[in-house]
Amino acid sequence: MRKGVNSECEELERQLKEKHGQEIAALNGDIVPDIDDVPELEESTLGTPEENSVNDVTETLGKTTISESVPAEDGQPKKRNRQKDRLARRAAEQEAAIEAAEIEAANQPDPKAIEHAKLQQEFKTHSLVEKLIRPDGHCLFSAVADQLQQAGIPLGADSDTELKEGERYKVVRKAAARYIEGHPDDFAAFLDEPLTAYVEKIRDTAEWGGHLELLALAKTYNVEIHVLQNGGAQTIEPGEGEGNRTEKIWLAFYRHGFGLGEHYNSLRKAP
Incomplete structure (x- = not known):
């Protein structure tokens, strides 16, 4: 009986070696014919504890796979490229994270679409149409210049009758800077830098304008500036003592x- 079991073990070991050889050849790119799976021992050949122990060893050998290091053509162990595995795993994780972020973003409200819908509603309510202004850092001053032109209000002493539409913002910039410079007590407390430096930026660069510049322009041109936006309209009034006639201008x-x-x-009256 022992001899029969030993013969079975030897046959299984031989087939296992062939199987390992086939897997190694496949890793190296060689094409090899398939071999049958290792057969199981018949129940008639097993019985005693000693024989069962031999069978357990045989089953363990049959489940054994090629280790991380396998012989290469030069006889040296061929190791797995752990760095390549890590990069592949990291790329998969990043791809999964991007996909999750895209799904989350798709489920979030679109602030651009919400703002656009709200402003369109405001334009319709006030019977206004939008005049697109180039987004170049001068947009506030260009929009105010367009509104002043529509209202027939001269831009100022610096304006030129031949001044091109795309250059009118320069006159409005200078007017805002001049007013801020001439009324330091009204503006200095709101600045994070010396007033002189701030005035130079507003006058000579593409520094964006905001509420301070709108206030200066409202007082300079004696206009009531209405700003339509998502979240409620804003009105900047020129204050008292600026003249009798107060024209309204509209911005988005x-x-x-x-x-x-x-x-x-700039917002113009609808035809």
Whole structure:
């Protein structure tokens, strides 16, 4: 009986070696014919504890797989590329994270679409149409210049009758800077830098304008500036003592609608 079991073990070991050889050849790119799976021992050949022990060893050998190091053509162990595995795993994790972020973003409200819908509703309520202004850092001053032109209000002593539409913002910039410079007590407390430096930026660069510049322009041109935006309209009044006639001008303010960030457009009366 022992001899028969030993013969079975030898046959299984031989087939296992052939199987390992086939797997190694496959890893090296060689094409080899398939071999049959290792057969199980018949129950008639097993019986005693000693024989069962031999069978257990045989089953363990049959379940054994090739280790991480296998012989290569030069006889040296061929190791798995752990760095390549890590990079592949990291790429898979990043792809999964991107997919999850895209799903989450798709389920979030679109602030650009919400803002656009709200402003369109406001335009319709006030019978206004939008005049697009180039988003170049001068948009507030260009929009105010367009509104002043529509209202028939001269831009100022610096204006030129031949001044091109795309250059009118320069006159409005200078007017805002001049007013801020001439009324330091009204503006200095709101600045994070010396007033002189701030005035130079507003006058000579593409520094974005905001509420301070709208206030200066409202007082300079004696106009009531209405700014339509998502979240409620804003009105900047010129104050008392600026003259008898107060013209209204209209601007649209965007926080999300333009790639560069905050933006102003001019609003004209609907035909």
